[in-house]
Amino acid sequence: MERLRAQDPNDWRVATYDAKKAKRTRTGKNRKCSYCDEKGHNRATCSYLKEHMSTTQGKNAIFRAAIYKRFQALGIGVGTIISSDRNMQRVDPDDYESERYRVPQVITQICWDNINFWNKTYTYFDKNAPYLTKPLTKIDVKYSSDADETSAAQYEDGSHWRYDDRYTFFAEVESPVTADAPPAKWFDSVGRAIKALYKKRTKWEGAL
Ligand SMILES: [Zn+2]
Numbered sequence: 105m106e107r108l109r110a111q112d113p114n115d116w117r118v119a120t121y122d123a124k125k126a127k128r129t130r131t132g133k134n135r136k137c138s139y140c141d142e143k144g145h146n147r148a149t150c151s152y153l154k155e156h157m158s159t160t161q162g163k164n165a166i167f168r169a170a171i172y173k174r175f176q177a178l179g180i181g182v183g184t185i186i187s188s189d190r191n192m193q194r195v196d197p198d199d200y201e202s203e204r205y206r207v208p209q210v211i212t213q214i215c216w217d218n219i220n221f222w223n224k225t226y227t228y229f230d231k232n233a234p235y236l237t238k239p240l241t242k243i244d245v246k247y248s249s250d251a252d253e254t255s256a257a258q259y260e261d262g263s264h265w266r267y268d269d270r271y272t273f274f275a276e277v278e279s280p281v282t283a284d285a286p287p288a289k290w291f292d293s294v295g296r297a298i299k300a301l302y303k304k305r306t307k308w309e310g311a312l
Contacts, residue, residue, distance in 0.1 A: 140307040156311035157298055160222075163312075164293035167221035172286060179280020180235070184211045188275040191239060208278055209237035216286055217297050222312055 109118045137145050139153045147153055175181065187206035196202040213236040223232050289295065301312065 138306070139302075152307050153302065156305075156307070157302055159311035160301070161293050161298055164220055164222075164298070165291060168219060168286075168291055168293055171219055172283070172291070175283040178277050179283065180211065180214075180277065181281045181284040182211055182214060183281040184277060185209065185240065185279035186211065186237065186275045187278050190275075208240040209275075210240055211235045212238050214284060214286075216290055220293075220297050220301075222301060 105118065105121055108115055112118070134143060135146065136143055137147060137150050139147050139150045185208050187208050189206065191207040191209060192204040193207050194200065194202045194204055215233055215235055218232050219234055305312075
């Protein structure tokens with residue numbers, strides 16, 4: 105383009121190029137930030153968004169420190185055996201009048217990114233679960249005969265256990281372990297979880 109301009113500054117292609125460029129700059133200046141609605145910047149450079157995210161981060165850091173203390177006190181980590189009324193089986197599967205017992209569950213994964221103060225819908229069985237578990241008895245019970253690759257993978261990682269119900273059950277620790285150390289920077293609460301939280305928020309909602 106610059107070579108063309110040097111040859112003939114009045115070339116129509118040069119004029120079109122300049123007009124388009126000027127329009128881009130104009131609309132860029134007029135574009136509103138989708139977080140605060142002010143002009144002249146975008147979400148990436150929005151000072152309100154930055155400030156609100158940092159407020160949320162500070163609160164979450166306090167929350168995570170408290171939760172981790174509970175993990176340590178209760179002995180929650182990979183390998184902890186827990187039980188709850190969510191997973192019950194008959195003592196005699198063929199006798200529907202026989203007593204029911206809690207099927208012990210072993211924690212197979214701590215979902216560190218889900219442990220946030222704004223996560224109000226912990227059910228232990230949905231995508232917000234703080235950890236995944238697998239049952240220690242009756243391990244075949246949820247394996248459907250028409251399993252496809254997806255459900256096979258869910259069976260592998262234990263996530264299929266979340267599918268049935270969305271009730272909250274109180275889990276009790278049957279056999280504690282030494283709590284695992286969280287990933288690096290988890291206590292600072294920086295990164296993915298907050299970015300995802302603010303992705304669709306706007307300034308009028310304020311800092312969470
Ligand atoms: Zn803004």
